[in-house]
Amino acid sequence: MATSPLDAPRRALQPSFDPAFRADVLRGLAGPAKSIPARWLYDETGSEIFEAITQAPEYYPTRTETSLLQAHSADVVRQSGADAPVVEFGSGSSLKTRILLEHMPKTTYVPIDICGEFMDAACAELGARFPGLEILPVEGDFMQEVPLPSCVKSSDGASPEALGFFPGSTIGNLLHAEAIDMLRAMRRTLGEGAWLLIGMDRTKEPDRLIAAYDDALGVTARFNLNLLTRINRELDGSIPLDGFRHLALWNDERSRIEMHLEALRDVRFEVAGTPFTMDHGETIHTENCHKYTPQGMEGLLAAGGWATQCHWSDADGDYSLLLARAHDHARG
Template identity: 55%
Template sequence: MLEEQGIAIVDRDRNGVDRAFRGDVLKGLRQRQKAVPARWLYDDAGSQLFEEITFLEEYYPTRAETEILTARGAEFAELIGPDRAVIEFGSGSSVKTPLLLSAIEPAAYVPLDIAGDFLREAAAALSAKFPQLPIYPVEADFMRETALPDEVADMPKLGFFPGSTIGNMVPRTATDLLRSMRATLGNGGGGQRPLLLIGMDLIKKRRVLEAAYDDARGVTGEFNLNLARRINRELDGTIPVDRLCHVARWNDDDARVEMHLMAQGDLSFTVAGESFRMSAGETIHTENSHKFTRRSAAMMLQAGGWSPVARWKDEKKRFCVILAEATEERGAP
C-alpha cells in the first residue's frame, strides 16, 4: 500500500531551485579541474536515460547484479530474516527491488530518491506488485542523513544500495555516505543492528570497463550531456551543449572509470549569473565509477561503520553483492 505522505526534504529557494544543486555546480565550475558531483546526473530525464543504459549490451553491471539477486534469494532470507523495513538509497525505478522484497518478507519499504516524480511513479508501480506492503516514498538527497517516516522508526532495518553507486564517489565521500546511511538507519529496532545490502563492481579488463561507459549507441553520452541541459534549465545556464562531447576513460592509478564533458573549442557561458570559461580540450568531470577488489571493498565498508557478513558474485565474477552489519561501537581494538 502506497502511503501518499512521502516526506520531501529537498531544500529549495522561493523560485524552486535546489540550493544544494546550485551550490555544488557553482563550486565545481570554479575549480581548476571543473567537476559536478555525479548525483546531479539523476534528475527525471537522467534517471530515465540511466534505466535505458541498464539494458545496453555493453553495460553488464545490471545483468550481473540481477543474476545474483535472483539466484541467492533463499540465502538473503536466511541471513536477513523477515519483518525488516527495507530502506533503499537512491531507488531510481526500483527494478531490482522486487527480487529482494519477494525473498525476505519485509515489514515496510522506504525508497529514498532525489528525483521526486520518478520516485513516486516507481513507488506506485511497486505498490501494485506488493499491495499488502506499506510503502513510504521519501524525496531526499540520500547523501545526507535523512529522517525516516515515523511508521518504521521501531522496526529493524535493512539498507539496500544496489548498482555499485558507491563507486561513483571518491573514497572520502563514499566513507561519509556509508556513515550517513548508518545514521539514517539508526540503532535498529527490536535489538537488531541495521544491515546493509550493497552492490560493488569488480576490477576487470580495461576494454570491458570503458565500453560499459561509452556505448556504441551513445546513450551514456546523452546521459552525461543531460547534466549540462539540466544546469541550463534549472540554473539559468547558457552552456553550449552542442560544443561539448562525452568522454569515458579508465584511470588505473585510482581504479576507476571517469566520465567527462569535454569542450570541443573555447567556450564562455554563465550559470546562475556567474561567468565561466573553458579552453578547447578542458573538461567537466561528472562521474567516477570505482571498481573494487575483495580487500578494498571490505576496507571501505569498515571505514564507514559496517562489517561484511557475506559476499556473492555472479557466474562470470564481474560483480559482487555484499551483506554488512552495522559495526558495534568500540573504544579499543
C-alpha cells in the same frame, strides 16, 4: 496496510530551482579543474536515461547484479527476517528491489532518492505489484543521516532491525573518504543491528569498463550531456550543447572510470548570470565510478562500520553482492 506513495509522508527537498545545484555548478565551473558532483546527473530525464543505460549490451553491472539478487535474495531474507523494513538508498526505478520484495511482500519499504518525480512513478508501480507492501518514500540526500518514519525505527527498539539496500555500485560514485562517511551515516540512519545488502563493481580489463561507460548507441553520452541541458534550463545557462562531447576514461592509479564533458572548441557561456570560458579540450569532470577488489570492498565496509557476513560473486568474478551487519551485532 498498503499506503499510496502520494499519501505517504515525505520530507520536502528544495523546489526545482535548487540553490544547492546552483552553488555546486558555480563553484565547480570556477576553478581550473572543473567538476560537478554526480548527483546532479539525476533529474527526471537523467533518471530515465540511466534506466536505458542499464539495458545497453555493454553495461554488464545491472544484468550481473540482477542474477546475483535472484540467486541469493532468499538467503538474505532468511537472515534479516521477512518483516525487516527495507530502506533503499538511491532507489531509482526500484526494479531490482522487486526481486528482494518477492520474499518479503508484506514488509515496509522506504526508498530514498534525490529525484522525487522518478521515485513517485517507481513507487506507484511497486504498490500495484505488491498490494500488501507499505511504501514510505523519502525524497532526500543519502550523504547525510536520513530521519526514517517512526514505524521503521522506533526509539524503544521494538521494530525489527532494518535491511538497508544499496545496489547499482552507486557507492563507486563517491571518493574513498566520502564513501566511509556515507556508510557511517547509513548506519546511523538504520540503527544498531541493521543489515546492509550492497552491490559493488569489481576491477577488470579497462577496455570492458570503458565500453560499459561509452556504449555504441551513445546512451551514456546522452546521460552525461543531459547535465548541460539541465544547467541551461534550471540555472538560466547558455552552454552551447554542440560544443561538448562525452568522454569516459580509465584512471588506473585511482581505479576508477571518470566521465567528463570535453569542450570541442573554445567556448563562452553564462550560468545564473556568471560568465565562464573554456578552452578547446578542457573538460568538466562529472562522475567517478570506482572499481574494487574483493578485499577492498570488505575493508571499505569495515571502515564504515559494517562487518561483511556474506560475499557473493558471479562465475566470471565481475561483480559482488555483499551482506553486512552493523559491527556490534556481527558474527565473529
